[in-house]
Amino acid sequence: MSAGQPADALSESGSQSDVAALVPVIRRFVHSRVSNEAVADDIVQETLVRMLAAAGRVEPGMVEPYAIITARNLIASMWKEQERHRRNQHRIVDLRSPESPDEGLLQQEDKGAVAEALERLSERDRRTLMAHEVAGQDTQSLAGELGVTAGAVAAQLNRSRARLRVEYLLALEPGTALTDRCRPVLFALSGGDRRRQREVDAARHLLECDLCEKLSQPLLERGQRSDGEVRIRIRADADIVLARQTAREVAARLEFSRTDLTVIATAVSEIARNVVRFTDGGEVVVELLEEPRRGVRIVARDTGPGIADVEAALVDGYSTYHGLGLGLPGARRLMDEFAVVSEMGRGTTVTMTKWRQEG
Ligand SMILES: [Zn+2]
Numbered sequence: 104m105s106a107g108q109p110a111d112a113l114s115e116s117g118s119q120s121d122v123a124a125l126v127p128v129i130r131r132f133v134h135s136r137v138s139n140e141a142v143a144d145d146i147v148q149e150t151l152v153r154m155l156a157a158a159g160r161v162e163p164g165m166v167e168p169y170a171i172i173t174a175r176n177l178i179a180s181m182w183k184e185q186e187r188h189r190r191n192q193h194r195i196v197d198l199r200s201p202e203s204p205d206e207g208l209l210q211q212e213d214k215g216a217v218a219e220a221l222e223r224l225s226e227r228d229r230r231t232l233m234a235h236e237v238a239g240q241d242t243q244s245l246a247g248e249l250g251v252t253a254g255a256v257a258a259q260l261n262r263s264r265a266r267l268r269v270e271y272l273l274a275l276e277p278g279t280a281l282t283d284r285c286r287p288v289l290f291a292l293s294g295g296d297r298r299r300q301r302e303v304d305a306a307r308h309l310l311e312c313d314l315c316e317k318l319s320q321p322l323l324e325r326g327q328r329s330d331g332e333v334r335i336r337i338r339a340d341a342d343i344v345l346a347r348q349t350a351r352e353v354a355a356r357l358e359f360s361r362t363d364l365t366v367i368a369t370a371v372s373e374i375a376r377n378v379v380r381f382t383d384g385g386e387v388v389v390e391l392l393e394e395p396r397r398g399v400r401i402v403a404r405d406t407g408p409g410i411a412d413v414e415a416a417l418v419d420g421y422s423t424y425h426g427l428g429l430g431l432p433g434a435r436r437l438m439d440e441f442a443v444v445s446e447m448g449r450g451t452t453v454t455m456t457k458w459r460q461e462g
């Protein structure tokens with residue numbers, strides 16, 4: 104903020120650029136105290152994120168001191184975390200997505216949430232999980248104690264971890280009202296159990312429930328690494344770009360030709376644009392198919408008004424729609440397989456696939 108500017112003139116954009124101006128100060132502070140370059144960068148970024156979130160509530164003269172306090176607290180909680188690592192209890196915390204540094208820092212702040220989440224497990228699940236994760240007891244020996252097979256112990260541990268992740272995330276959202284569908288949906292997502300996800304109609308619930316939508320991100324970001332599926336929320340134009348880039352990146356893993364990558368990205372653009380234009384929002388899921396044939400499948404779901412006449416909507420030039428897309432015929436031409444399911448008043452799901460040309 105320039106000198107002499109009145110304090111109450113801290114505009115939205117003004118406050119953000121003020122925060123950006125803090126970067127050198129924060130960097131100096133953090134890098135003088137944290138030797139690991141990557142960790143220091145994470146802390147600087149996390150400090151900025153928090154400053155942006157707080158910018159409207161901090162008076163201008165407080166911005167710099169507050170940034171320093173924030174960075175110092177983050178460093179302190181990191182040290183506490185390292186101390187805990189030495190006690191080998193970190194393994195419980197590592198059950199959640201450890202790859203995201205920002206999230207990791209946030210999580211470290213709220214250790215109470217771990218305890219609270221553990222409380223929500225059954226006595227048996229909790230004891231087994233603690234014995235395995237904290238005391239390091241192996242599944243074979245646990246199986247002997249519990250009188251079941253090692254496989255059954257492993258399955259129980261997986262279920263417990265999936266529940267723990269959900270309960271942990273819920274514990275960080277105190278006072279939020281849950282519907283009776285939230286936990287079943289979140290458990291199904293956390294466990295990566297697709298059959299169960301269909302049974303509880305998780306996809307629809309995520310479009311309707313803000314809380315689960317939010318929590319699904321950390322839960323699914325874990326999953327997407329293992330099963331090659333990426334989910335992008337579609338709300339605004341920027342999401343179209345993200346969906347297009349993501350589809351291209353995911354498809355590139357199967358070494359599609361450059362032309363095919365462009366084709367796929369364009370089709371994703373078209374259907375994502377429809378979601379933004381004609382509905383309140385939706386999602387695009389990009390999934391790699393490996394067996395029996397290699398390809399990429401894109402599913403776009405929205406909770407829009409639906410398409411009355413799908414056949415007509417797929418004809419070029421069709422334009423008298425209620426919330427259906429101009430881009431559908433174009434996307435259909437670009438992809439190998441294309442299906443639209445629409446329900447009036449409920450929304451539309453477009454599923455399209457591009458196969459990799461082998462040989
Ligand atoms: Zn919910």
